[in-house]
Amino acid sequence: MFDKIVIVGVGLIGGSFALALKQAGAARTVVGMGRSPGVLARAQELGIIDAVAQSPQEAMQGADLVLIAAPVAQTGPILATLLPWLEPHTILTDAGSTKSDVVAAARAVLGGRIAQFVPGHPIAGRESNGPDAALAGLYRGKKTVITALPENPAASVERVALAWRLCGAIIHRLTPEEHDKVFAAVSHLPHLLAYALVDDIAAKPHADLLFQYAASGFRDFTRIAGSSPEMWRDISMANRDALLVELDAYLAQLTKLRAMLAASDAAALEGVYANAQRARRNWIETIEAAEPRPAQESGN
Amino acid sequence: MFDKIVIVGVGLIGGSFALALKQAGAARTVVGMGRSPGVLARAQELGIIDAVAQSPQEAMQGADLVLIAAPVAQTGPILATLLPWLEPHTILTDAGSTKSDVVAAARAVLGGRIAQFVPGHPIAGRESNGPDAALAGLYRGKKTVITALPENPAASVERVALAWRLCGAIIHRLTPEEHDKVFAAVSHLPHLLAYALVDDIAAKPHADLLFQYAASGFRDFTRIAGSSPEMWRDISMANRDALLVELDAYLAQLTKLRAMLAASDAAALEGVYANAQRARRNWIETIEAAEPRPAQESGN
Known part of the structure; x- marks a missing residue:
């Protein structure tokens, strides 16, 4: 009490x-x-x-x-x-x-x-x-x-x-350091990536046309870009070093995927997609087993 | 009939x-x-x-x-x-x-x-x-x-x-060409980005620790990485040229954000975040006005 x-x-x-x-x-x-x-x-x-x-x-x-x-x-x-x-x-x-x-x-x-x-x-x-x-x-x-x-x-x-x-x-x-490294990867980076995508699309000359065809997959992917810019500016700055490490790893990953795509290496690309799908499914099953309320999955 | x-x-x-x-x-x-x-x-x-x-x-x-x-x-x-x-x-x-x-x-x-x-x-x-x-x-x-x-x-x-x-x-x-350009931006690229993030995290030595702290923001961001790898391999290959254009634009955008972060330019970063939040809010309001069922927004 x-x-x-x-x-x-x-x-x-x-x-x-x-x-x-x-x-x-x-x-x-x-x-x-x-x-x-x-x-x-x-x-x-x-x-x-x-x-x-x-x-x-x-x-x-x-x-x-x-x-x-x-x-x-x-x-x-x-x-x-x-x-x-x-x-x-x-x-x-x-x-x-x-x-x-x-x-x-x-x-x-x-x-x-x-x-x-x-x-x-x-x-x-x-x-x-x-x-x-x-x-x-x-x-x-x-x-x-x-x-x-x-x-x-x-x-x-x-x-x-x-x-x-x-x-x-x-x-x-x-520890505070462990905490910041973990959340840079699973929270702070995804926020930056979602903000980056919406800003990127909004800046295009045909943004209105693009938004017209954005569907529920886009809605979920960018949901965290609806968060407070002030709060996420502070978080990005406060955890800058760990966030830069994660961002660089992700940029390297995207560069690798770009090369697969440019080389039309369908098998390599499918390998990445399949690995991600499997890892995500294992994760969802783990949280569904651990959490009192079920994970909600819906829409396209 | x-x-x-x-x-x-x-x-x-x-x-x-x-x-x-x-x-x-x-x-x-x-x-x-x-x-x-x-x-x-x-x-x-x-x-x-x-x-x-x-x-x-x-x-x-x-x-x-x-x-x-x-x-x-x-x-x-x-x-x-x-x-x-x-x-x-x-x-x-x-x-x-x-x-x-x-x-x-x-x-x-x-x-x-x-x-x-x-x-x-x-x-x-x-x-x-x-x-x-x-x-x-x-x-x-x-x-x-x-x-x-x-x-x-x-x-x-x-x-x-x-x-x-x-x-x-x-x-x-x-037209088929317009269609493919639009969906490269609002659907095919987000799928690739979501797969890339989950695969990136799954490949880290401390992946188990990271997934343990991934929450609902991560769940929504990566939901499309639960989609069929075979289907999305085909889509990525079929729309390769338009997808490469969008991926390159996004890589340029991330490189710009990386520079803001490295320079501790909090105002510039907040500008991007705020612009994205505003654009997304306008989009959600437009679809809420147009669609019969309301857009669902929930969770962290």
């Missing part, structure tokens, strides 16, 4: 965390902080938070747990605002999609109090944003990665893990 | 066409042909076809309309099998995903009787294949592109258009 939880950023991610803990009966009071008074008022109206903090001092007084759910580049400045009022028993955590940069910013700001910051990343989301998109069930059956620091007391890491488990999440542990 | 329809290839595409025409009361008899006796027997069991043709001669006798729904590389050989029994009033059509190569093969085989072949391409599908995947409603509200030839009598083109309209499809007209 948490006596007082502070959510910095009461949108989809922070709001869903608050709703889930309330539904689990695990949060006595939830206080919101954020950039926009309108968003905070809306979150209170929706019952996501019980009160809007009038100052960082008021927010931090007696707080058990503080979740920072904001674009990753804002983590350092937010921690700097909270630090003067940080009580010794308070645990800080975050929900950022990158971890090495967040940890570096936290170390720079918190210094000797870094032990109080337990970094995390819930692997869940929706295309819509803001408090109206928040759902108590958003994290149910999803992974939350905790990238604990050597300085974190085991009890603090366990408290953060408990909060996410109460949201229905399954806890995984990685 | 069609007196006798022949379906060559009674899988998802051919089977759905047959079911839709039967449901519309527009087909008196549907006869199936194909490579696999087991598939044909199953299609008959499912009520997709009324009979299995014992020979091309029997199939073609008195046929109004013949739909070839097979991998595009088989179009020429299939037409060669049918040609000796082709009656003057029979209209031939196809459902291939590429058109220039199909038209070239049809011209080579049919010669002076090319006027009887009206090429088409229904823009619909599912990930599952075979007669069990066939649905009477597969084409409802979807586009079918007819790439009519200068030799086709207007009445024959109108007959093919009528059949697809009876399936619920909306008819569009393009």
Whole structure:
């Protein structure tokens, strides 16, 4: 049970965390902080938070747990605002999609109090944003990665893990560096590739004709290009080095496929396609076996 | 009304066409042909076809309309099998995903009787294949592109258009060359990119770790990599020239984004992301306004 939880950023991610803990009966009071008074008022109206903090001092007084759910580049400045009022028993955590940069910013700001910051990343989301998109069930059956620091007391890491488990999440542990390499490959690169394709098509003189014939395969392939450009700019910059490694590997792969195509090497191309289809099918079967709700597959 | 329809290839595409025409009361008899006796027997069991043709001669006798729904590389050989029994009033059509190569093969085989072949391409599908995947409603509200030839009598083109309209499809007209350029950009390239990404990740030494953290964004991005490798090998080869043009444009685009990332040019990267998000949103709004069922958007 948490006596007082502070959510910095009461949108989809922070709001869903608050709703889930309330539904689990695990949060006595939830206080919101954020950039926009309108968003905070809306979150209170929706019952996501019980009160809007009038100052960082008021927010931090007696707080058990503080979740920072904001674009990753804002983590350092937010921690700097909270630090003067940080009580010794308070645990800080975050929900950022990158971890090495967040940890570096936290170390720079918190210094000797870094032990109080337990970094995390819930692997869940929706295309819509803001408090109206928040759902108590958003994290149910999803992974939350905790990238604990050597300085974190085991009890603090366990408290953060408990909060996410109460949201229905399954806890995984990685180092911040492992985390960033993994997500560069399976999340950050696909986002960049999807944005790149839509921008490429939109820039063509006959873009209107092309979009007219784009069907559900294109819709799914580019769905992640509907995500927030500001958020993904921050993620791309924060995880630049790992993303460049993955992008270069993918460019090499595309260059290899281009050569197969130019040489009309149908067998080689089919080999790549078949290997990908097989790997994807194995993956889908694994997640279908592991996750409570079935993987949805539909359309062309 | 069609007196006798022949379906060559009674899988998802051919089977759905047959079911839709039967449901519309527009087909008196549907006869199936194909490579696999087991598939044909199953299609008959499912009520997709009324009979299995014992020979091309029997199939073609008195046929109004013949739909070839097979991998595009088989179009020429299939037409060669049918040609000796082709009656003057029979209209031939196809459902291939590429058109220039199909038209070239049809011209080579049919010669002076090319006027009887009206090429088409229904823009619909599912990930599952075979007669069990066939649905009477597969084409409802979807586009079918007819790439009519200068030799086709207007009445024959109108007959093919009528059949697809009876399936619920909306008819569009393009030349074979326009068709192939458009679909290289919005369909063939995304398939190649999705296969390339999954194969790239599967080949890494820590592939298991990576797949473990792949979430719904990755699932949607790579859904088309679940498609038939044989079919997409044929499509890639058949539309090689147009696909190479699109692939080169995309490689140039990725190289541009790589430079932005390497230079930490956050504003330029955000510009590309924002442009893509805007273009995609406009496109989704346009299809939502035009299509009977809403575009589904969900997940992370």
